[in-house]
Amino acid sequence: MSDRVEKKIELKAPVEKVWSALTDSQKFGEWFRVKLEGPFAVGEAVSGKVLYPGYEHLKFEVVVKAIEPRSLFSYTWHPYAIDPKVDYTQEAPTLVEFRLEPVAEGTMLGVTESGFDKLPSERRLEAFRMNDNGWGQQMKNIEAYLAKAE
């Protein structure tokens, strides 16, 4: 039984550029669709506003764990922290790690999110609920973004 999600994607861009898109909080916000209030720094929390239409009331917050130039960027966060009235900081967060590796075509990026086994079961249920109600809307947001990017 897996408690993690692992992704690998090849990007046709140099490591330096991918590194900057990940660790410059303004650039990160552009593709992640979040407006961040400050820069990423190891050991520090950065929060911001979600920019998806319909989800603007939500707060986005990460605590940066590692910044190892051009190789590893990691943070912890509370996935699906969807209720602004609930204090999620008491819960075990999940860990997100971005690993970069130069390849002939550009950059191999690996993303791992782990620690789902420690999430309170109630929160996982919330995510199910969110999926049922909100996934269709999410898909439309992404389509709209991609259409604009072309």
Place this chain on the structure above:
Amino acid sequence: MQRRAAKAAVFAALGDETRLMLLARLCGGERLSITQLAEGSALTRQGVTKHLRVMERAKLVRCVREGRESQFEFDPQPVVEMQRYLTLVSEQWDQALVRLKAFVEMSG
């Protein structure tokens, strides 16, 4: 509400190494008795029974009586639902990475 309680029980039931080990043995699809499940492990029959009852309440396994002996078999439905959660997270990352790819490959 019943559905939620059922899911909570599944996650609790899976959050234990011994139960995962027992479940892995039942995943082969074969019905196994408590004695068979205790074999080759450090667990007593009572220990095995206790863990099986937790998984039975979560509807991960089913108890089937054959004569005087209880046998247990794997019931995959709740595991499928847990997998669905990780699939949801996975899909969200796919979408985010598509946007990242566009961002680093298109901007000058």
